[in-house]
Amino acid sequence: MARTIFIETTYLVASVLFILGLRSLTKPERARRGMQMAAAGMVFAIIGTLINHEIVDYRWIAIGIGVGALIGYPLGMWVPMTAMPQQVAISHMFGALAATLVGVAEYYTANGVVGPGRMTALGFETLFGALTITGSLMAAGKLQEVLPGKPLTFRGQNIFNITLFAVTVGIFLYLIGHPENAMLFYIMLALSLAIGVSMVLPIGAADMPVVVSLLNSYAGLASVATGFAIGNNVLIIAGALDGGSGFLLSVLMSKAMNRSFANVLFGAFGTAAPATAKTSAGLTARSISAEDAALQLAYASLVVIVPGYGMAVAQSQHQVRELAEQIEARGGTVKYAIHPVAGRMPGHMNVLLAEANVPYDRLYDMDEINPEFDRADVALVIGANDVVNPAARSDPTSPIYGMPILNADKARSVIVLKRGMNPGFAGIENELFFQNGTSMLFGDAKASLTKLITEVKAV
C-alpha cells in the first residue's frame, strides 16, 4: 500500500511539473527553466515506477534505458536545426512505437481475457499507435526527400482509404465484443499500419505542417489509450496534453491555409490546381542585379524579410541575419514576417532564424506584421511563394483564394530571391512577381544573399 501511494505521488508530481513546464512556454525567457522542471518530473515518475511490485527483473529495463539514451542523445544533440521537421516526425514514430508495443504486450499477456472497457482502450492504442508509426515514417521520408514530396495518388484512392479505414474500425468494434479472437487483433494491427502509409503518401510536402501536428496529436492519443488500458493517470494526463497540443496546432495550420482537415487529408493538393490558375502569358517579371537590390536595401529605413521554405533548403538563415545586420548598421530597421505555414512544420522559420542568432523580438506573426508592410520600403522575399501570393486576397478562382497571406505586395518595393520562375507548391503563378514594384533576384538564396551582403557593405 505504502509503495502504491509513493508511486502515485511521484506520478502526481510529474503531472504537475509537466503542466507547469508547458505553461512556461508562453514566455520565451521562462521556457528553458520550465522544460527543465518537466524533465525533472519525468525522472521522478521513472524512479517511482522502479519500486512497482510487479517488477521482478531490472535487467531489461536497464538495457532498454541504456539503448534508448544512446539513440536519443545524438538525435537530441547532433541533428542540425535544418533537419528539425524530420527529427520531430521520427520522434513521433518512437513515441507511437512504445505505446503500440505496450498495447500488444498487454493483449498478448491477457490471452483473450479482456473486458470490453479495456479492449476499447487497447484497440485505440493499437489503432492510433500503429498508424502514427508508419505515418510518421512516411512523413519523415518526404521531409528528408527520400520519398517524393509530390502527392502520390492513384485512381480511387479516397475510396480505397475509406474502405481500409472502415474495415479496420469494423474489426475493432467486433473485437470489443469478442476479444478472444487474437488473429483479428493482429490483422487490425497490420491494417492500422497500412492506414498510416496510405494516409500520408497522398499528402504533399508543403502540407506537412498539418500532417506533423496531426501525428503529434495521434501519438498523444495513443499514450492516453495506454493510460486507460493499464490504469495509469499520468499517462492519461501527459497524453492528453500531447494530443491536445497536436490537435490545436493542426487546426491552426489548416486555418492558416484556409483549408479544412478533410481537404488536407483527402485533397492531394497541387495535382489539379494548375487548370484553374491564371497563367502568366504576356507578363514578364523584372529581374534585378545584386548591386541594384543592395542599393535599395542599403537606403531603406524599414525592410521586412519574408522567409519561406526556400531559405531552409538553401540553409541561408545565417546569411539572412548577416544581411540584416548590415542594413541595421546603416541605420535601417529590419523585421521578419513569419507566416504560420512557412516551412514544413509549425514554427519552422522561427527555429531556423533563432539558430542564426536573430533576436526573437524581431520575428513577427502574420497579424502583427501585416499593417507594417504599408510603411516598409522593401519587402525581401526569400524562398517564399504561396504565402505572399495576392491572388489569395483578390482572385476567387485561385485554389488558394481565402488563405491569409503576408501583404508583401503592399511594400513600396519588393525584392524576391528565387531559384527560377517555377511556380510554388500549389502550382499557381504568383501575381506578386509580375507586379510593378517587384524585381526578381534569381539564383541560389545563399549565393544571392552573400552577394547582397558584399554589395551593401560596399555602398
Added chain:
Amino acid sequence: MEITTITELYVFVLAGFVGYQVITRVPPLLHTPLMSATNAISAISVVGAMVIAGAHYNRVSTILGFIAVASATVNVVGGFLITDRMLRMFRPAGGRGPEAPATTGAAAQPAASATPASGSTPSAGR
C-alpha cells in the same frame, strides 16, 4: 463499465481542458519547441513499458516491453535535449538573454551552429 474507467475519463477530460488553456497561450514563435516538448512529455509511456519489461509475464511481453522502454527513452532523452537546445537559441535583442548559462552554453553554442554549415546537406542534392 467499471468505476475506475469513469475516474480515468474525468482525468482525461480535465487534463484536456487544462492542456487547451495552457497551449492556446503558447505563441507561434515557440510552436516547434511546443511540439518537441509535448512529444517528450508523452514519452511518459516509458513507465508502462518498464513494468512490462520488468515483470515476468512471459517472454514475448518482456521482449516487447524492452523495445518499448528503449523507444520511449529515445524520446525522453532526445525530446528534452532538443527542446532545450532550441529554447537556448531564442534570445531577445540586445544581450545574450537573461539566463544564458556562463560556461556550458558558451561551449556548446559554436559547436551547435557549426554543424548545419558543414555537415548537413541532405536537401542539397534534390
